[in-house]
Amino acid sequence: MSRLFKELTPVHVAQERFMKIVRPIDRSERLPIEECSGRVLAEDVISSVNVPHYRRAAMDGYALRAEETLGASRTSPILFTQSETIAPQTCVRVHTGSPLPLGADAVVMIEETEVVDHDLVEVRAQVHPYENVSEIGEDIKRGELVFHEGHLLRPVDISVLASIRLTHATVHQKPIVSIIPTGDELIPRERREPPGPGEIIETNTLMTELYARKWGATTNVSKIIPDDPKSxxxxxxxxxxxxxxxxxxxxxxxxxxxxxxxxEEMGRILTRGIRASPGKPTTLAEVRGRPVLCMPGYPVAGYVALQLFAKPAIRKLAHLPELPENRTKLPLKEKITSRIGYLTFARIKIEDNTARPVMTSGASILSSITRSDGYTIIPENTEGYEKGGSVEIILAE
Incomplete structure (x- = not known):
């Protein structure tokens, strides 16, 4: 293999090639629902119960027969006798969630009533049958499909699972991502002695591991591997x-x-170098059916490679749906220059409702990301953006 990048691949072509070999995993596991937020269902969920399972009051007030409130208003209230059971011209005090007394078919809200004696209640509004009443199965019916396989469970969904009396759910397992740092110059960050000349504290693995977990994976992290083909x-x-x-x-x-x-000896290279700045040395490959991302050692270039390739691949492996990125548009405070022929990732700081470029080059300056609020992507055929022009900013995660 030549040591030079023979032909750089446009980013969108590289992404298409890489994502073609990424296949969602087919492993699942059954977990307590308390552990399922952010996980993806591996099977349909069908309710075996009605929710609610009884007729109940949907408001604080008085349960009664709706027909007996006909014509009631603030200027012409109708008197009811408060009781423990429903009979002609009687009402029963109820609270939200209370079982509806036998014989009642509506609830008048407490705000529309006034107690005029210890057992006499003025009703000052007409109600219709079933008004302010939750019927059996009104929320969820027995046999109803509650969630499809592939649904991303949110905290509110977990509450629904609890309401249909589920204690566990079957979800897709998280994909396993192995991270392998390479380089003779690298030293572990746990080492007590400060780095000497030519030594670099290995931090790319930490960034990669935390992003992989954030995007839905579990991780295996290798020890630092020397620059040796056999190793x-x-x-x-x-x-x-x-x-x-x-x-x-x-x-x-x-x-x-x-x-x-x-x-290349173990599998096949999909892309050797991409038209991205930073990120040019990125290599994409497949080894025994596994997608392999070789991210550049410079941290900003590595960050770009993670955003472009690792993020969508991990989410696809995990059955997670694609989510839109948080974006905003702001006018540029200064001109941005870029390299023609390369998709350029310009780091942006948001100041006084404007976008200030931090830098477009400097793939080794990791702090340029931490000093930024996000980045804008300059197309390959564009030679930068002028001051005052509006740019779309992808906000940093």
């Missing part, structure tokens, strides 16, 4: 039981960038 090959082979592999570093054209060559 890289062994690390990949040891992680083929996972659903996706992410290699951090070793993807460029240096003498020690062995990862693409090793992967």
């Amino acid at each position: 890289i090959r062994y690390a990949i082979r040891e992680n083929l039981g996972s659903d996706m592999i992410i290699l951090c570093g070793g993807t460029s054209v240096g003498e020690k960038d062995h990862a693409p060559r090793v992967i």
Whole structure:
């Protein structure tokens, strides 16, 4: 394999190639519903009960016969006798959720009544049959399909599962993502001694692991692998039981960038270099049916690769639906320059309702992301944006 990038692939083409080999996992597990928020159902949920299972008052007030309130108003109230049971011209005090007394078919709200004696109640509004009454199964009927397989469970959905008396739910398992940091220059962040000249604290793995978990995966993190083809090959082979592999570093054209060559021997390369700035050295591959992302070692370039490829791949593996990104449009405070022929990710700081460019280059400056509120994407055929022009900003997660 040549050490040079022979032909860079447009980002949208690289994404299409990569996502074609990503297949949702087919494993499921049964969990207590308290642990299911943010998980995806692996089967339909059908209710075996009615909700509510009894006729109940939907408001605080008085249960009565609706027909006996005909003509009632504030200027012409109708008197009812408060009782424990329903009889002609009687009413029963009820609260929201109270069983509706036998013989009653409506509830007049407490605001539309006034007690004029200890057992006499003025009703000052007419009600219709079934008004302010929840019927059996009004919310959910026995046998009703409550959620389809593939539904992303939210906290409110968990409450619904509890209301139909479910204690567990069958959900798709989270995909397993293996993360392999490579590089002779890397040292573990746990090491007590400060880094010496030529040594770099390994942080890409931490960023990658936290994003992978945020996007719906569980992670296996390898120890730092030296720039040695045999060691890289062994690390990949040891992680083929996972659903996706992410290699951090070793993807460029240096003498020690062995990862693409090793992967080509073990599987197939889909893309070797993309038209993105930062992010150009990104390599995408497949090894024994597993999608493999080789992200650049420079942290900002790695961040871009994660956003472009790891995020949609993990969500697809996990059966998670695509969600729109949080975006906003603001005028530019300063001009942004970009590189023609490359999809450019310009980091943006929002100040006084305007967008100030932080930088478009500097793939190694991780703090440029933390100083930003998001980024704007400049198309390949555009040579930057002028000051004052409106740009769309993808807000940082």
